[in-house]
Amino acid sequence: MPELPEVERGRKVAELVALGHQVVRARCADDRIVFCDQSPRTVSTRLKGRSVTAACRHGKQLWLEFDQGPALLLHFGMTGAVHGYSDRSERPRFWKLELEFENGHFLAMPDPRRFGRIRLRDDPRSELPISRLGFDPLLELPTFARFKKLVGRRTISIKGLLLDQSFCAGVGNWIADEILYQAGVAPQRPARTLDDRELKLIRRWLGSIIRKAVSVDSVSERFPRTWLFHHRWGRPEDALTGRGESIQIDTVAGRTTAWVPKVQR
Structure with a gap:
């Protein structure tokens, strides 16, 4: 999509x-x-x-x-x-x-x-x-204070929140997974449990991943080799990231979710 x-x-x-x-x-x-x-x-x-x-x-x-x-x-x-x-x-x-x-x-x-x-x-x-629709992360990424307020005390999973177009417009499945992998946050975590450090990382990677994908016209071969994107497709039991970490496939927020338990907490 x-x-x-x-x-x-x-x-x-x-x-x-x-x-x-x-x-x-x-x-x-x-x-x-x-x-x-x-x-x-x-x-x-x-x-x-x-x-x-x-x-x-x-x-x-x-x-x-x-x-x-x-x-x-x-x-x-x-x-x-x-x-x-x-x-x-x-x-x-x-x-x-x-x-x-x-x-x-x-x-x-x-x-x-x-x-x-x-x-x-x-x-x-x-x-x-x-x-x-919510904010557009390319056009109007909120300040951290505003981002934290938007997340608030929501009980929804952080992945579910990122996919909610009324929260953030334009993020889909693979981008949500990429943000959370790079930020080191497990996709199942309730949004309200995230501390300031984790929220800052999520906001940072949200903006960074969107900007990078746009800068290369979404040509996936030009995405950074450190991205989970290159290793997430299919369901091989032995799938590894570019850093050699095991990838796990689960369902979170009703969507197929690739994540790395070793680094996402």
Whole structure:
């Protein structure tokens, strides 16, 4: 599932292809699941003739703003993405939306599994679903004092809290595991049991991991070799980290969780 770094990569693509350009045609697949709030025809009609003024993101939500009319809000679900191209023959399979611009370039969102969503919003930041999201760790990582206050006395596991989009927008399963591995905190720990040292480490690694993944456009081969990411996939009983530590696979907060009992307390 695309997490914040993948969606930020999509935002950069959208900005590069679309910013300052006028939509001459908006093609929408007849998919009433992905187009969940407005009909494909309505979306197509409302976007035609509009010029893109901004490509924005909060958490896993991406949107385009225009010189007039509503914004186009995209959520990738499990398999969505943004593709830019200059030849229609490059249109991706399973496309749901394709914008054609006056300069002959295209921007499309494919979504093979149809868990993504395409919506129009007059003011995305103040409307659902964005209005319910917590802080974005790339755009607005809280001070430690604010972070500690947000964690508060919650009884939920720290992994469950990191995955809660109303707490922190954009963190998904592997990023939560990576943060807790690097911070040395067991994913099952109730959030309220964490001391200041542990909270400072979690906050630090939350910002660091997000920034690093974004800086390499979420190309996993370029992630640091010390990351758990490279060794977590599958369920081999003898899986080891790059430091030779045994990896354990459990279910925490309803999600498959890779962690290292030797270093996470």
